[in-house]
Amino acid sequence: MFSSVLTMALQGMDVCEVSVEADISEGGLPVFDMVGLLGSEVKESRERIRTSLRNNGYYLPPKRITVNLSPADMKKTGSHFDLPVAVSLMIAMGLIPPECVENTVIAGELSLSGKMARVNGILPMVLKAREKGYKRFILPAENAAEGGAVEGVEVIGVKSLDEAFRFLNGDESIEASRIDLKKLLTGRKEATFDFSSIRGQIAAKRALEVAAAGMHNILMVGPPGGGKSMMAKCLPSILPPLTVEECLEITGIHSVAGILRSEGVVTERPFISPHHTVSKQALSGGGKIPKPGDVSLSHRGVLFLDELPEFDRNTLEILRQPLEDRKIHISRASGKYTYPADFLLAAAMNPCKCGYYPTKKCQCSKEDVKKYLSRISAPLLDRIDILCHVDEVGFDELNGSGQNGETSEKIRERVCDAFEIQKERFKHRNIKFNSEMEIKDIREYCPLGPEEEALLKESFDVLGLTARGYHRILRCARTIADLGHSDRINAVHLSEAIGYRSMDRGVWNV
Amino acid sequence: MCDKDIRYICALEPEFPEKLRNIPDPPEGIYVRGRLPDPSKSVVSIIGSRNNSEYGRGMAVYFAKALSEHGVQIVSGMARGIDGLSQNAAVKAGGASFGVLGCGIDEVYPKENRQLYESILEKGGLISEYPPGTPPKSFFFPQRNRIISALSDILLVIEAKQQSGTAITVRFALEQGRDVFAVPGRVTDPLSCGCNRLIADGAGIATCPEDILEALGLIKTENRKYKKINLQKFSNLSxxxxxxxxxxxxxxxxxxxxxxxxxxxxxxxxxxxxxxxxxxxxxxxxxxxxxxxxxx
Known part of the structure; x- marks a missing residue:
C-alpha cells in the first residue's frame, strides 16, 4: 500500500516542502529502504523508526518497504524526518486512515522508546506551512511554544509516537498551542543589567544612548576595569522592545541555529559576545550547509566584541559586508545561503597595550601605541560612527559616594521616542534608522543652517575631516537632534557628533 | 655610494669639521649626504627622550623653531621623540638641520622618519661614521652621541630621565668642553628629572630661546627684553x-x-x-x- 505525508526541509533559512512517501509491497526479499538524497542523520533515522515502532507495539511487516523523500534532488538534513516517516509507514500499514493527514504537516525526532525529542528550525517551517495554506502542524511538545507563535496554523504538540497515533486516529484530542506574542513582548521584564548600576561615565553613557537611538555602531576605548563590558551589556536594556515581526525573525534564526531555549520564542534583543578567539566560520556562519553565525544570531540586537584588537584581523574583516548590507551571503558547494545580519556593533578596547594611554600611568612608547591601534583596519573603523572614551573608575565610584545614574527604563523612553521620529521620517523609504541614511537621504533630512554650516566647514578644515567622516557626523548629529526632539540640527548637536568622530584626525590623535 | 651622493671625508682632509677633530675620540672619517654644518654659523644640538611628553613636544618645537629663525643650525640624532621633533620643526621653519646617524647613512631608522630624512637633505645634511649599509645596532648609538655633542656649540636637553642616552651625550659634551643647557620641568615628572638634575649640577637653564641666543652671542644681553612667555592665546574667550x-x-x-x-x-x-x-x-x-x- 502506498502513502504520502507532508513535512518540511531546511535549506539554510529557507524552507522547502517535502513529501514523505512510503510503500509496502509484496514480493522480493524483506527490506526497509530509504531514498531521496539523505544526509547521514536522515539515513540513521531508519533504525530509530524501526525500533521505536516496535517498542510501541507496531511491527514492520517482513515485506519490501520503500520510503522516498521527494523532491529527490534536494539534500535533506536534520532529525525531524523521523515522525513523518513513521506516520507514513503506519498509514501504509493500514493503521491510520490516509485522510487523517490531509492538510497536515508533520515534523519531529523519535527516541528509541517512541518519545518525541525537540528539533531545530520549527518556526520557519510553521511559517512556511501557513504560507502554503496548510491547516495543521504536528510537532514535538517541546517545540509547541515556538510553533504556537504563528497565527493561522493549528499547532499540535505531541509527547510520543503513541500520542501522535491516537491523535491522528481521533482517539485523543490535543489542544492546539497558542502564544500571544504581543502580550509576551509588552510584559515588563527586569533587565539583568541596568544603567543605574553604573556610576559616573556620563560621556560614555550618553554615547551609548546615541548609539542605541540611531543604531550607530560604537567603539568604547578605555583602561582595563573601566566598565566597558558592563556598559555594553546594559545596551539591550535601552533598546526598544521587540516588535512581533522582529521577534519572529530572531526566533527563526535562533531556531535554525538550535540555540532556542525552552520558552519557545526570543523575547529580548539578543546580546552576542563572542570570545576574541572566535573563528571566521563561527562569526559568519559555517558548515557544509551553513548554520547562522554570530553576526546573524545578533540580528536586531547587539554584537559585542570585547578586546577588539585581540581578534584575528581576517576574522574582523568579515564584518565589513554585513555592516554594509545588513545581511550575510555565504557560498558553499551545496548552494548559496543568505542570513539576515542587522545588528548594532559595539566594541571595546584598551587605548594601548598597558591600557592607560594618554595618561601618565601609560608605560608604552608612542610607537607601541600606534602599533596597537593599527591592528584595527581603517575600513572597519570607518563603519563605526561613534568613538567614545570610558574613564578609569575612581575611588568615589567604588566607594559608592558618587551619584547613581539614570535607570535604563528612562533612557529607553528617550530612545523609543527617537525611534518613532525615525519611523515617521523613513516611512516611505526602506530604511529604518539614521545610521542607514545614504548620501541623498543625508541631503534631504540633515539640512544645516548658516551657523552650523560654518562650524562644520571650520571643523572640516581645522580638524582635517574626510568626506566619509563628514557624512558620518551628519548621520550621528541627526540622531542627537532626534533625541532632543529637534527638527533642525543645531550647533550643539553638531559639536557632540564631531566629538564622537575623531578617526579622521590622524586616525587616533596619537 | 656615488649614486646616492654619499661622500666620505677623512679626518685628514681640510673639509673635515674642525670641531670634530679636536675631541678626545675623533672618528677616522665621516660619511656625508647633503652638506656639513657651516662653521661660520652657530650650532645647537637639541636632544631628549625618545618617549616624550606633550610638554616635551611643545618645548622641542618651540626652541627649534625660534633658534632656526635666528639662523642657528640644529643638530640631533634623528631618533624618535625629541630628536625628530626638533629637527622637523627646524626644517619646517626653513632652517638648516643635520642628523647624526647610528647606522649606515643610506638606512632610514626609525622608518617613520623617512619624510624627515628626505627633507633634511634640502638644506642640511646627514652624517655618520659607519659605512653605508651598516644596520642600526644598539651599541652604535651611544658612540654617535659624541659626534652630536662635538658638532655643537651648545647642547640643549629638552626632556630626559635620570638614566638615559641623553645623559651619555651630556657627559661627552662636558668632556669636549661644550656648554649644556636644560629646559626645566616639574619636580614630580620623571621625564624632567634628568633636566632638573643637570640644572642643579650647573647646566644653563633654558626657559626661552633667548637664553640660548644670548649664550651664543646672537643677541646682546642689554638689548634683551624679558618678555613674559605666553604660549596660549586666551583673548576673546567667553x-x-x-x-x-x-x-x-x-x-x-x-x-x-x-x-x-x-x-x-x-x-x-x-x-x-x-x-x-x-x-x-x-x-x-x-x-x-x-x-x-x-x-x-
Missing amino acids: EAQLKIIKHLDYDPISVNELASKTGYGLSDLMPELLKLELYGCVEKAGQGFYILKMNI
Whole structure:
C-alpha cells in the first residue's frame, strides 16, 4: 500500500516542502529502504523508526518497504524526518486512515522508546506551512511554544509516537498551542543589567544612548576595569522592545541555529559576545550547509566584541559586508545561503597595550601605541560612527559616594521616542534608522543652517575631516537632534557628533 | 655610494669639521649626504627622550623653531621623540638641520622618519661614521652621541630621565668642553628629572630661546627684553571657555573629569570644547582626552 505525508526541509533559512512517501509491497526479499538524497542523520533515522515502532507495539511487516523523500534532488538534513516517516509507514500499514493527514504537516525526532525529542528550525517551517495554506502542524511538545507563535496554523504538540497515533486516529484530542506574542513582548521584564548600576561615565553613557537611538555602531576605548563590558551589556536594556515581526525573525534564526531555549520564542534583543578567539566560520556562519553565525544570531540586537584588537584581523574583516548590507551571503558547494545580519556593533578596547594611554600611568612608547591601534583596519573603523572614551573608575565610584545614574527604563523612553521620529521620517523609504541614511537621504533630512554650516566647514578644515567622516557626523548629529526632539540640527548637536568622530584626525590623535 | 651622493671625508682632509677633530675620540672619517654644518654659523644640538611628553613636544618645537629663525643650525640624532621633533620643526621653519646617524647613512631608522630624512637633505645634511649599509645596532648609538655633542656649540636637553642616552651625550659634551643647557620641568615628572638634575649640577637653564641666543652671542644681553612667555592665546574667550581652560593642562584630562570639575553638562561642554579646539587653544590627546595646545 502506498502513502504520502507532508513535512518540511531546511535549506539554510529557507524552507522547502517535502513529501514523505512510503510503500509496502509484496514480493522480493524483506527490506526497509530509504531514498531521496539523505544526509547521514536522515539515513540513521531508519533504525530509530524501526525500533521505536516496535517498542510501541507496531511491527514492520517482513515485506519490501520503500520510503522516498521527494523532491529527490534536494539534500535533506536534520532529525525531524523521523515522525513523518513513521506516520507514513503506519498509514501504509493500514493503521491510520490516509485522510487523517490531509492538510497536515508533520515534523519531529523519535527516541528509541517512541518519545518525541525537540528539533531545530520549527518556526520557519510553521511559517512556511501557513504560507502554503496548510491547516495543521504536528510537532514535538517541546517545540509547541515556538510553533504556537504563528497565527493561522493549528499547532499540535505531541509527547510520543503513541500520542501522535491516537491523535491522528481521533482517539485523543490535543489542544492546539497558542502564544500571544504581543502580550509576551509588552510584559515588563527586569533587565539583568541596568544603567543605574553604573556610576559616573556620563560621556560614555550618553554615547551609548546615541548609539542605541540611531543604531550607530560604537567603539568604547578605555583602561582595563573601566566598565566597558558592563556598559555594553546594559545596551539591550535601552533598546526598544521587540516588535512581533522582529521577534519572529530572531526566533527563526535562533531556531535554525538550535540555540532556542525552552520558552519557545526570543523575547529580548539578543546580546552576542563572542570570545576574541572566535573563528571566521563561527562569526559568519559555517558548515557544509551553513548554520547562522554570530553576526546573524545578533540580528536586531547587539554584537559585542570585547578586546577588539585581540581578534584575528581576517576574522574582523568579515564584518565589513554585513555592516554594509545588513545581511550575510555565504557560498558553499551545496548552494548559496543568505542570513539576515542587522545588528548594532559595539566594541571595546584598551587605548594601548598597558591600557592607560594618554595618561601618565601609560608605560608604552608612542610607537607601541600606534602599533596597537593599527591592528584595527581603517575600513572597519570607518563603519563605526561613534568613538567614545570610558574613564578609569575612581575611588568615589567604588566607594559608592558618587551619584547613581539614570535607570535604563528612562533612557529607553528617550530612545523609543527617537525611534518613532525615525519611523515617521523613513516611512516611505526602506530604511529604518539614521545610521542607514545614504548620501541623498543625508541631503534631504540633515539640512544645516548658516551657523552650523560654518562650524562644520571650520571643523572640516581645522580638524582635517574626510568626506566619509563628514557624512558620518551628519548621520550621528541627526540622531542627537532626534533625541532632543529637534527638527533642525543645531550647533550643539553638531559639536557632540564631531566629538564622537575623531578617526579622521590622524586616525587616533596619537 | 656615488649614486646616492654619499661622500666620505677623512679626518685628514681640510673639509673635515674642525670641531670634530679636536675631541678626545675623533672618528677616522665621516660619511656625508647633503652638506656639513657651516662653521661660520652657530650650532645647537637639541636632544631628549625618545618617549616624550606633550610638554616635551611643545618645548622641542618651540626652541627649534625660534633658534632656526635666528639662523642657528640644529643638530640631533634623528631618533624618535625629541630628536625628530626638533629637527622637523627646524626644517619646517626653513632652517638648516643635520642628523647624526647610528647606522649606515643610506638606512632610514626609525622608518617613520623617512619624510624627515628626505627633507633634511634640502638644506642640511646627514652624517655618520659607519659605512653605508651598516644596520642600526644598539651599541652604535651611544658612540654617535659624541659626534652630536662635538658638532655643537651648545647642547640643549629638552626632556630626559635620570638614566638615559641623553645623559651619555651630556657627559661627552662636558668632556669636549661644550656648554649644556636644560629646559626645566616639574619636580614630580620623571621625564624632567634628568633636566632638573643637570640644572642643579650647573647646566644653563633654558626657559626661552633667548637664553640660548644670548649664550651664543646672537643677541646682546642689554638689548634683551624679558618678555613674559605666553604660549596660549586666551583673548576673546567667553567666561565658560575660560572656566574650562582653567582646568586644562599639558597633562591629558578626560571629558568626564572636565565635566565634573567644571560642573557643566555634556551638552554645554562639548560645543565649547569644539570651539576651543577650532580656536587652537586646546587639542585632543587620544580619544576623549583634552590638553592645552601650545601656541608656537
